[in-house]
Structures are given as structure tokens and as C-alpha cells.
Amino acid sequence: MDLPETPRSGLPLRSRLAAASPWPRKRIVGEAVLALVLCAIAGLLHTTETGSPARGAALALVVAVLSLGRRALPATVLTVASALAATVVGTFPLLICAAWSAGSRIKRPVHASAAFAGGLVLHLVLAVTTSADDELGLSLPMTAVLAGSPFLVLAVVPGLASRYRAQRRDLLAALQRHNAQLVREQAMVARQARLLERQRIAQDMHDSLGHQLALIAVHTGALEVDPDLGDRQREGVGILREASRSAMRELREAVGILRDGVEAPAPGSEDDTGPTTARVAASVDRLVASSRAAGAQVELHRSGTERPLAPAADHAVYRIAQEGLTNAHKHAPGAPITVALRYEPDSLVVEVANGPVPAGAPAGPPAISGGQGLTGLQERARLVGGMVHTGPTPDGGFRLAGVLPYGDGGRRPGPDGATSVAAGDDFRRQTGGGSAGDGGADIERADPQKEFAAIMSSRKNVTLGCALTAVVLVVGAGALLVWGVGKLIDEVEKGVIPASVYESATVGDAEADLRAKFPEGGSLLTDGVEKDGPPLPEDAVCEHFVDDEADIVYRFCFRDGKLVSKESYPHRI
The missing domain is CATH 1.20.5 (Single alpha-helices involved in coiled-coils or other helix-helix interfaces)
Incomplete structure (x- = not known):
């Protein structure tokens, strides 16, 4: 019956005691103090009762052992404590502790009921047997009631309270585990939905953009070998062809990330389309060179001591410069462009500024813009702890500037070496889960x-x-x-009169006149006071009252509607 739910029931007693529970230091100290208190109470009371210190020390040792073993052997300790409590007065505290442990550690209700019922029966049998030698002469039912009542109060009640506490704790733990499982499952469902959406986007990008970029590459390749083109035109066509190939490579990397959820190939790796371009701050020179080759007036300025950036911030520098150059080419063709990289003490400032469109400059084709480039840059900078500023310049141009911090940029390394965004970052704007007005699907997370x-x-x-x-x-x-006190006062007032009433009464006065001065009803205060006074007159009806200030009894006797005698004597309480 001891620990029936554990698979260690076949182990030796010492192993079961050692494996009962791993105790922290506070629990060890608490158990030691509790054992000392229990054995001290039992030993002192038993020594006082028997007059034998040896028997008291032996009982204290037994109580200490039972106290320390009540967690490993709850049913056994409960039974022994029930037997001791029936014969030794000082072991009732041990019974309370044993019942508390048994109520929480015996898991099955049948086993717990059997343990407490067995302890009660043993307690009653020993109590009845012990009372047979006493001289009190109590009956068997009375002895059983007197012995069973303390057991019910000191053993069953603590056991029920402990069992309720343990079951409530287990229920809350189960609810917490179930809630955590639901959160994990919800996260898995949300991740699966995101993966499916990413695969759909990747497929759409591959089918639409990939086809268009492939056509551009094929046609520009054919134009490049056309003998009717001059060197200047052939150089421009080559730039277009190389730009289309670079766009194709970046598209394939983006599609691969969206479809498979893996990182892009490392800088310098090669595939069937050629080497990939490292999109970092060091590659800004290549962007500037490409713009110059397209005929744009671009200047690059660097200042300060170059310092390393986090990978995400380094990539953000490249994207800011790329977006600034692209916007300048689209919206201000022919305008001079200045790209600046300034390494400040606490952050890197990347700036792309273009002047006003020169007068007489040929207008380019209508600019096609999705309106999301600057918004994406602001989000990139925010995620690494930086910021992006855009706005017109005093001379009529436009300026795009980003401030990006050094180091980890607000990201924390995860346990596997990956970086995670700070807790304050909000990804709902990326996943479309913002407010209801932005049309995104907000995934509720418990x-x-x-x-x-x-x-x-x-x-x-x-x-x-x-x-x-x-x-x-x-x-x-x-x-x-309050009600009881009021009733008591009323009861007292019914039997109390002032001395003036007694003094004003004269033998021969009408009974009705005197009774009008008396309080109505009888009082428990005057019960039995007639025995302390002189003999009562024959054939007379007497009324007794107590003085309201002194311990004096007033007696009035009536016959035939007249007062025939009045007496006063001390009130013996």
C-alpha cells in the first residue's frame, strides 16, 4: 500500500527511502527540525508520565525515525502512528504529520481510504483495550467515541486537506502542461501556414519574374552580338545583360529561401548562373561602378575608421545604397548622385543624395514603383536597432540616409548560435498580422x-x-x-426593583396598585431565593424581587387582593 504507483516497489527499503524524493537543503533542514520537535514532545511527555528517561528516549528515537520515513512509507508510518497515539499521549503530533503526508503521497483513493480506515480501527482497538484497565468505568460506545473523535480531527481532517492540496497542485500542473502543448501546436500550425504561403509566393515569383528576366537575358544576349550596333550600344546592352543575370541570381536565392526556409548561399559560392554577389557594405563600390557604367554621375565618399557590423546591419547598408541609387535613376535621370559611408564612433551612416534633374535632360521611361522599397528599408533598419530618414534637400534633390549601429545591433545570440530579434520587435507588419485594417491575417497566440x-x-x-x-x-x-446580551438584560430587569418601591409599600395596600409598579413576567434571577428567607405565610401568594443596587431580596405576599406582609433579606448568590 506504500507508494503503489511507483515502479520501485520491489526495491530494497534503503533504496526506496533514498529514492523517495530529492530534497533541497531547505527541506532537509525543515525535516530535521520537525523530527527534533516531534521526538522532543513525545520523549518529554512520556518521561513525565512514566518517570523513566530511558523509555522516553526510546520513544523519542522511534518518533524521529517515523517522522523521517513518513514520505517514503506513508501508509506504514500512518498505521504505526495511529497505534502509538492510542496508547501514548505525546505521539498525537506525529499522527498529524503522518496523516498529512499520507493524504498527499498515497495516490489511489482506495489505498488511501484503506490506510486511514486501518489506522482508525487499530486506534480504536488499542484505545478500548487500554481503557479496560482504567478506573473510569466508561462504557464501550463512550470509549469508542472519545477515542475516535480525536483521530477524526487530528488524522482524517489533515489527510483530506493534504489530499485536496496535492490534487489541486497536480491539476494546475496538468493544465499548465496542456496549455504549453496547445501553444506549441498552435505555433506549429502557424509555421506550417507560413511555409505554405512562402511556397506559393516563391512559385509565383519563379513563374512570372523568372520568365521575364530570362527573356530579357536572351534578347540582350542576341543584341550584344548584333554587328549593326556600335561599341557604345554594345557596351550598354552588355550592362543590361549582366544586370538581368544578377537579378536572376538574386531571384533564385530569394525563391530558394522562401521555398526551403534556408539561408542564401555564402558569398563567393558558385552555381550555374555564375558567382553570387555579396550584398554587404564592402560591395557598395560595385553598385557605384555599375551606375557609372550606365552613364550616371555617381561619387562615393568614405570617412572614419572602418569597423565591422553585424551581418544583418551589413546587409542593410547594401540595401539602403541599392535602393537610393535605384530611386535616383528612376526619378531623377541625369542628376548627379553622391553616396557617402561615414563611420561614426557609435554607428555607420550611409547616405545617398541626388541633385535636381538638370534642365534639358532627356526624360526616362515612366517609373514603375510598388511603393514598398522605403518601407522595407525602414523595417530592416529597425530590426537591427537603426533608423532610416528620407526627404527632399534644399536644392530640390532627394536624400536617403540610414543610421546603423555596430556590433549585434539589438539582436541576441540564440542557443544554437543564431541571432534573434529583441523582444520589443514586432513582426506583425512583416507577416501581415497587424491591425485588421491592413488586410493581413493576424494569428492569435495564446x-x-x-x-x-x-x-x-x-x-x-x-x-x-x-x-x-x-x-x-x-x-x-x-x-x-448582541441578541443574547439584550435577552439577558431583559431577564434581569424582570426580577429587579428599586428600593423605593419596597419602602413605599404598606401592609394593606391593594395588590393591583403594587403590581402596577412591579416588572411584568418572571425572572430566572429570583429562582430559589425564597429558600433563603423567613417562612412563607399560609394561603398567600408571594412575589420576590432583587434590589437594583444592593444584594437584597424583597418579598411581597398577597391574600384576598391585599398586601399581608413584606420582607427583605440578604441575597445569597
Whole structure:
């Protein structure tokens, strides 16, 4: 019956005791102090009762062993403690502790009921057997009641309370595990939905953009070998062909990331389309060179001591410069462009500024813009702890500047070496899960802490209910006390008269006149006071009252409607 749910039931006793529970230091100290207190109480009381220190020390040792073993052998300790409590007065504290441990550690209700029932029967048998030698002469039912009542109060009640506490703790733990499992499953479903959406986007990009870029590459390749073109035109066509090939490579990398959820190939790796371009701050020179080859007036300025950046920030520098050059080419053809990289003490400032469009410059084709480039740059900079500023310049041009911090840029390394965004970052704008007005699908994520707090609020409700019950009991008891005191005062007033009433009464006065001065009804205060006074007159009806200030009894005797005698004598309480 001891620990029936554990698979260690076949192990030796010492192994079971050692494997009962891994105790921290506070628990070890607490158990040691509890064992000392229990054995001291039992030993001192038993020594006082028997007058034998040896027997008291032996009992203290037994109690200490039982106290330390009650967690590993709850049913056994409960049974032994029940037997000791029936014969030794000082072992009742041990019975309380044993019942508390048994109530929480015996898991199956049948086994727990059997343990407590067996302890009760053993306690009653030993109590009845012991009382047979006493001289009190109590009956068997009375002895059973007197012995069983302390057991029910000191053993069954603590056992039930401990069992309720353990079951509630297990229930809350199960709810917390279940909630965590639901959160994990919800995260898996959301991740699966994101992967499916990414695969759909990747397929659309591959089918549409890939086809168009391939056509551009083929046609520019054919134009490049056309003998009717001059060297200047052939050079421009070559630039277009190389740009289309670079766009194709970047498209394939983006499609691969969206489809497979893997990182892009490392800089310098090669595939069937040629070497990939490292999109970092060091590659800004290549962007500037490409723009110059296209006929744009671009200047590059670097200042400060070059310092390393986090990978995400380094990539953001490249994207800011790329977006600034692209916007300048589209919206201000022919305008001079200045690209600046300034390494400040705490951050890197990347700036792309173009002047106004020169007068008489040929207008380019209509600019096609999705309106998301600058928004994406701002999000990139925010995720690494930086910021992006855009706006017109005083001379009529346009300026795009980004400030990016050095180091990890607000990201924290994860346990596997990956970087994670700070807790304050909000990804809903990337996943389309922002407000309802942006058309995105917001995935609700359960907060296990909030849900667990909601579960624990039931405990507060129980506490509030207990407090209200206590208030009701206190108020009821107070009202009952006030009512009782009022009734007591009324009862006393019915038997009390002032001395002036007695002094004003004269033998021969009418009974009706005197009774009008007496209080109505009888009083328990005057019960039996007639025995302390002189003999009562024959054939007379007497009334007794007590003085309201002194301990004096006043007696009035009536016959035939007249006062025939009045007496006063001390009131013996």
C-alpha cells in the first residue's frame, strides 16, 4: 500500500527511502527540525508520565525515525502512528504529520481510504483495550467515541486537506502542461501556414519574374552580338545583360529561401548562373561602378575608421545604397548622385543624395514603383536597432540616409548560435498580422502566463469566498451575541426593583396598585431565593424581587387582593 504507483516497489527499503524524493537543503533542514520537535514532545511527555528517561528516549528515537520515513512509507508510518497515539499521549503530533503526508503521497483513493480506515480501527482497538484497565468505568460506545473523535480531527481532517492540496497542485500542473502543448501546436500550425504561403509566393515569383528576366537575358544576349550596333550600344546592352543575370541570381536565392526556409548561399559560392554577389557594405563600390557604367554621375565618399557590423546591419547598408541609387535613376535621370559611408564612433551612416534633374535632360521611361522599397528599408533598419530618414534637400534633390549601429545591433545570440530579434520587435507588419485594417491575417497566440493566471484566479475566488464566509460568520456571531446580551438584560430587569418601591409599600395596600409598579413576567434571577428567607405565610401568594443596587431580596405576599406582609433579606448568590 506504500507508494503503489511507483515502479520501485520491489526495491530494497534503503533504496526506496533514498529514492523517495530529492530534497533541497531547505527541506532537509525543515525535516530535521520537525523530527527534533516531534521526538522532543513525545520523549518529554512520556518521561513525565512514566518517570523513566530511558523509555522516553526510546520513544523519542522511534518518533524521529517515523517522522523521517513518513514520505517514503506513508501508509506504514500512518498505521504505526495511529497505534502509538492510542496508547501514548505525546505521539498525537506525529499522527498529524503522518496523516498529512499520507493524504498527499498515497495516490489511489482506495489505498488511501484503506490506510486511514486501518489506522482508525487499530486506534480504536488499542484505545478500548487500554481503557479496560482504567478506573473510569466508561462504557464501550463512550470509549469508542472519545477515542475516535480525536483521530477524526487530528488524522482524517489533515489527510483530506493534504489530499485536496496535492490534487489541486497536480491539476494546475496538468493544465499548465496542456496549455504549453496547445501553444506549441498552435505555433506549429502557424509555421506550417507560413511555409505554405512562402511556397506559393516563391512559385509565383519563379513563374512570372523568372520568365521575364530570362527573356530579357536572351534578347540582350542576341543584341550584344548584333554587328549593326556600335561599341557604345554594345557596351550598354552588355550592362543590361549582366544586370538581368544578377537579378536572376538574386531571384533564385530569394525563391530558394522562401521555398526551403534556408539561408542564401555564402558569398563567393558558385552555381550555374555564375558567382553570387555579396550584398554587404564592402560591395557598395560595385553598385557605384555599375551606375557609372550606365552613364550616371555617381561619387562615393568614405570617412572614419572602418569597423565591422553585424551581418544583418551589413546587409542593410547594401540595401539602403541599392535602393537610393535605384530611386535616383528612376526619378531623377541625369542628376548627379553622391553616396557617402561615414563611420561614426557609435554607428555607420550611409547616405545617398541626388541633385535636381538638370534642365534639358532627356526624360526616362515612366517609373514603375510598388511603393514598398522605403518601407522595407525602414523595417530592416529597425530590426537591427537603426533608423532610416528620407526627404527632399534644399536644392530640390532627394536624400536617403540610414543610421546603423555596430556590433549585434539589438539582436541576441540564440542557443544554437543564431541571432534573434529583441523582444520589443514586432513582426506583425512583416507577416501581415497587424491591425485588421491592413488586410493581413493576424494569428492569435495564446499567452501561457495569462492563461495560467486565469486558472489561478479561481484560487483568489475561493479565498474571497472564504473571506466572505468568515465575515458572515463574524457578523452573525456578533448579532447573536448582541441578541443574547439584550435577552439577558431583559431577564434581569424582570426580577429587579428599586428600593423605593419596597419602602413605599404598606401592609394593606391593594395588590393591583403594587403590581402596577412591579416588572411584568418572571425572572430566572429570583429562582430559589425564597429558600433563603423567613417562612412563607399560609394561603398567600408571594412575589420576590432583587434590589437594583444592593444584594437584597424583597418579598411581597398577597391574600384576598391585599398586601399581608413584606420582607427583605440578604441575597445569597
